[in-house]
Amino acid sequence: xxxxxxxxxxxxxxxLLAVDGISxxxxxxxxxxxxxxxxxxxxxxxxxxxxxxxxTSGSATVNGHDIRTEPAAVRDSIGMVFxxxxxxxxxxxxxxxxxxxxxxxVPLREIDRRIDDALGLVDxxxxxxxxxxxxSGGMRRRMEIARGLLHEPAVLFLDEPTxxxxxxxxxxIWEYIRGLASRREMTIILTTxxxxxxxxxxxxxxxxxxxxxVALGAPAELKAGIKGDLVTLTGKALKLSGVQKLxxxxxVERNGGKxxxxxxxxxxxxxxxxxxxxxxxxxxxxxxxxxxxxLRYTGKAIxxxxxxxxxxxxxxxxxxx
Amino acid sequence: xxARKIAKGIYALWYREFKVFLRERSRIISSIFxxxxxxxxxxxxxxxxxxxxxDYNAFIFPGFLAMTIIFSSLFNGAYLVWDRKIDFLKEVxxxxxxxxxxxxxxxxxxxxxxxxxxxxxxxxxxAIGMPFTFFNVPLVLVMLIALAxxxxxxxxxxxxxxxxxxxxxxxxxxAVYPLFLLSGALxxxxxxxxxxxxxxxxxxxxxxxxxxxxxTIHASSxxxxxDLVIVLAFDVVLIAVGTWAFNRMKx
Numbered sequence: 001x002x003x004x005x006x007x008x009x010x011x012x013x014x015x016l017l018a019v020d021g022i023s024x025x026x027x028x029x030x031x032x033x034x035x036x037x038x039x040x041x042x043x044x045x046x047x048x049x050x051x052x053x054x055x056t057s058g059s060a061t062v063n064g065h066d067i068r069t070e071p072a073a074v075r076d077s078i079g080m081v082f083x084x085x086x087x088x089x090x091x092x093x094x095x096x097x098x099x100x101x102x103x104x105x106v107p108l109r110e111i112d113r114r115i116d117d118a119l120g121l122v123d124x125x126x127x128x129x130x131x132x133x134x135x136s137g138g139m140r141r142r143m144e145i146a147r148g149l150l151h152e153p154a155v156l157f158l159d160e161p162t163x164x165x166x167x168x169x170x171x172x173i174w175e176y177i178r179g180l181a182s183r184r185e186m187t188i189i190l191t192t193x194x195x196x197x198x199x200x201x202x203x204x205x206x207x208x209x210x211x212x213x214v215a216l217g218a219p220a221e222l223k224a225g226i227k228g229d230l231v232t233l234t235g236k237a238l239k240l241s242g243v244q245k246l247x248x249x250x251x252v253e254r255n256g257g258k259x260x261x262x263x264x265x266x267x268x269x270x271x272x273x274x275x276x277x278x279x280x281x282x283x284x285x286x287x288x289x290x291x292x293x294x295l296r297y298t299g300k301a302i303x304x305x306x307x308x309x310x311x312x313x314x315x316x317x318x319x320x321x
Numbered sequence: 322x323x324a325r326k327i328a329k330g331i332y333a334l335w336y337r338e339f340k341v342f343l344r345e346r347s348r349i350i351s352s353i354f355x356x357x358x359x360x361x362x363x364x365x366x367x368x369x370x371x372x373x374x375x376d377y378n379a380f381i382f383p384g385f386l387a388m389t390i391i392f393s394s395l396f397n398g399a400y401l402v403w404d405r406k407i408d409f410l411k412e413v414x415x416x417x418x419x420x421x422x423x424x425x426x427x428x429x430x431x432x433x434x435x436x437x438x439x440x441x442x443x444x445x446x447x448a449i450g451m452p453f454t455f456f457n458v459p460l461v462l463v464m465l466i467a468l469a470x471x472x473x474x475x476x477x478x479x480x481x482x483x484x485x486x487x488x489x490x491x492x493x494x495x496a497v498y499p500l501f502l503l504s505g506a507l508x509x510x511x512x513x514x515x516x517x518x519x520x521x522x523x524x525x526x527x528x529x530x531x532x533x534x535x536x537t538i539h540a541s542s543x544x545x546x547x548d549l550v551i552v553l554a555f556d557v558v559l560i561a562v563g564t565w566a567f568n569r570m571k572x
Contacts, residue, residue, distance in 0.1 A: 051415075052414065
């Protein structure tokens with residue numbers, strides 16, 4: 001049974017088509033990922049499904065309620081954790097959660113117990129009475145995830161749940177999200193631009209680029225969809241134009257002194273490839289991972305977070321000198 | 322939506338406004354000292370030349386009670402702009418509450434803030450011998466609440482249209498100063514030129530100040546009940562516009 005059903009959902013801002021006729025179905029208890037680069041339309045899709053933004057055209061139902069005609073019923077049954085912090089930092093965690101519980105009509109007798117449980121799950125019970133302004137970014141995120149669960153929604157939307165968090169906290173939050181989906185049969189829809197997150201956490205992933213779904217399936221299926229192997233060569237004078245003409249070469253990506261070459265049957269064809277490639281310093285052969293899936297469908301590599309983006313800018317700056 | 326849900330929603334928003342208010346001590350302090358400062362300067366300065374047929378201090382003190390309400394009520398709308406800026410507004414707007422419920426909860430929070438400040442000033446007034454009695458204080462409070470309801474609504478209306486706190490400050494000061502200066506808080510209105518008198522009649526604070534004077538120094542142009550009814554009429558209009566403004570508000 002589909003918990004969420006989306007049909008040709010479209011959002012247009014003036015000339016910009018932010019979301020371009022997306023259709024998909026999400027099953028109950030599934031962890032569904034929307035993967036894409038910044039500006040691909042992931043957050044816009046989430047805002048439309050949570051009724052905070054009206055679609056230009058198309059339709060969607062969440063828990064059987066139409067997002068356009070029954071927004072109140074939709075909002076009753078969903079939880080939303082925004083990408084940007086949306087708590088009041090003058091209030092304590094307890095007060096932020098209590099405010100949320102009251103707005104979502106949690107029975108008064110249960111409020112304190114649920115706040116305690118939710119904060120326990122994200123390891124913040126001991127900081128319950130601290131003002132949120134004293135929290136680190138990661139703690140605040142965890143607090144907001146706990147808040148999104150207080151009213152035990154059937155569907156939880158997470159917009160970039162682990163952005164800016166350290167790897168340890170990220171893994172911790174993944175475990176927690178998995179637990180919610182399996183134990184409570186909660187349907188979870190998250191957006192991410194972390195490959196690892198999409199690959200390891202999600203049951204199914206939709207890759208979004210330019211407002212359209214370019215691929216949809218389980219991470220394993222998507223990886224299996226890329227036939228062949230990847231060969232990475234390094235060398236100062238690689239002759240890539242010759243390589244491109246070889247019959248078994250599917251695609252060539254160049255990145256500085258490095259080239260990533262999609263080939264069929266690397267074991268058989270590698271010697272021939274190396275004869276054409278010129279002076280090669282090192283060779284690496286590997287089977288496709290999720291990064292390659294993304295590259296294949298969107299034609300570009302995704303940058304994992306700001307640290308990597310900065311790293312990339314530095315590399316580019318160095319290359320120019 | 323059930324009555325219980327609406328009541329909890331209103332309580333939730335009030336709870337938050339009230340907690341935030343208690344944490345911002347500098348605001349509470351300035352909102353009490355500003356009227357006192359005006360009171361001392363005006364009472365001593367203008368008092369020497371003013372001829373209002375009564376003790377000038379007793380004449381203007383109700384005006385400064387109204388001033389506290391005017392300033393803090395309208396300023397409350399800045400919180401709405403701030404909520405938008407810190408993205409807290411998203412958390413409120415995605416909740417399954419009607420916009421009317423959201424408006425009422427926020428307005429009640431604002432009225433509570435304004436009234437707490439006015440009450441502190443009122444206690445100061447009683448301590449320094451202003452003409453407050455066991456009988457007129459309840460009427461004074463009723464009038465101040467009535468004024469606060471309308472002006473908090475006005476602050477929220479302005480806030481719902483503003484994107485930046487700076488913009489709010491600019492627009493709200495265009496409302497705050499005329500509301501205060503034309504209310505008769507500082508001087509009697511009966512000797513004003515005719516065109517200006519017309520303008521003062523459009524200011525709800527005029528009737529509130531008049532009503533406050535009628536029960537404290539027994540000098541007013543209208544009976545207390547008439548003043549109160551007119552202020553309440555302003556409230557009805559401003560609440561209606563406020564709920565409309567909240568219903569059209571986007572993220």
